[in-house]
Amino acid sequence: STREVDPLRILFCGSDDFSIASLRAVHHEHIARPDTIASIDVVCRPGKRTGRGLKQIREVPIKHAAQELELPVHKIDTFTGWTPPKVHDENINLIIAVSFGLFVPPRILNGAKYGGLNVHPSLLPDLRGAAPIHHALLRGDRKFGISVQTLHPKRFDHGVILAQTPYPGFDVTGSENFSAAELEANLAPIGGDMLVQTLRESLFVPPLQDLGWFQGDSSGVEFTHAPKITSGDKQVDWTTWSAEKILRYLRVLGSLW
Template sequence: MIRLFLSSAFPLRQRLAVFPRRCFSSHVGIKASDPLRVLFCGSDAFSCESLRTLHREHESNRRLIESLDVMVLPPRRTGRGFKEITEVPCKSVAEHLGLRIHQRETFRGWSIPEGTNLIVVVSFGLFVPPRILNSAKYGGLNVHPSLLPHLRGPAPIHHAMMRNEKYTGVSLQTLDPKAFDHGVVLAQTPSPGIPIPAGTTLQQLTESLAKVGAEMLVQGLRDGVHVPPYTSVEWMANQLKGEKLVHAPKVSKGESQINWPEWNSTDVARFLNIFNTVWTHARNDKGKFKRVLFLDAESVSEHGVTGRSEEILFRFERGNEGHDVQRNVRVDDEHDAFYIQMADESWVRVRNVKVDGKTTQGARIGMREFMKKMK
């Protein structure tokens, strides 16, 4: 049987344009399976979509999914001073669906619910040890938002966008008992992948891939891909043979620092779409460097750039070194506009900024202390 895993989140016309008559085999025939007693392990919004879809299948097809339990991590302290306690989104979804919840920070000293025969892990954060995997007849499955083995790791969507990749996708894999993201790929978005639309945000792409992954997971269970012997379908592995694989580690605030020596205007807009803000250091009229957040910016044509010419000295920090870079800026007082010229001489219009120690301001006002007139 041939399956084409494409989400309804992508319009039909776009799907047909991207994948004309292209399919792939996710399995050989439909394998018989015992009714599944699933332990679902999830945390964030990406995993919530798979949980909802599994629950719908459980409600409509008890012969496939007989029971569904949920394991989530304990709440975390967040916010300034870590005073707020935040539950993972998956817990509230499980409560709303009336599912039995197991809240734990480790598998150590714990056994899965009696009768569990499949573990499904989606964006969970904990490694499932061999002892747990071996206690479930069908082991475990994982939905991973990349074309494995490309972008193994906890932040594949971030890294796909940061690398300005044109395509991405989803893989359904078995859980490996020794390492994250090294299982057998049982289903995968067909070549060349799902296009990453220009101007998309991290949230938009995550929501779209979550739907693709949820559909792939449930269809895989219907087709019995979780029943050994497994059939690998990872076309990307063959394409990457002999190449160094790219990992997708957790991202930090440092990733959203403006790289003045290299970034162009579209890089600024893209990183804003990923992190919501980008930041830099700028030297003020007292000779002191202060941290500045750009909250809203867009790439603009040079023909639309007007106003008086000024200069600002920015600093890009890499490791323990700081690289000072002078950039031309234009200030249009009449239209309350502020523009910065990037490395390739393209222009960015910045609308709102937040300077350390101050509230959010319009960029024309907020950046005044850093400007000096061009000679």
């Protein structure tokens, strides 16, 4: 890229396997090109107590991945009162949040020279929300895509789309029989590759270009929202649901009632 960019000191906020694929991709780039990615610090939420008597602590999966990659890990449950670490007396200059779950506040974003990035497994603005993979499968989608967007200072999934799968998306062989975890496993490495390409091309450096498939005012357009799955999503309407829909929901959600 012709854009002048400081070596990146990244704060990577993640949780699950989808985010681990992005972390691994960025780490691979860091090892291959330490002049462009100087450092990576990982932020995750503390483990949750589970089991009988809440004696066991279930750690967030990305913690182990980060330790395996020998990256520093910071566990936080809120950004309030927390300041990103300095790296060799230099500030973190790029935040990357992938399926993190906590909103990255303006104070943290403004403290990073290049703001923030997010990898989202849908063709935004369609399927904004915490569970796009589940909702795509529940809807019966056969085409899928990835978006890399900036982190919006006020709202989830309202950033500038810097990179995106060309509309209407790509086919994933066998997806009609996939669970959410299986589709996630297919999409995760594609997300990691797109994120690295975004970093290589310095697409996060202003002037930002919105490359989203949907251009124009979306206020009057109904896009599907993809909120976190709740027990209400698992409730079958026996009077209206087809057998096919019931089986699809069972496959994606694991259990119904």
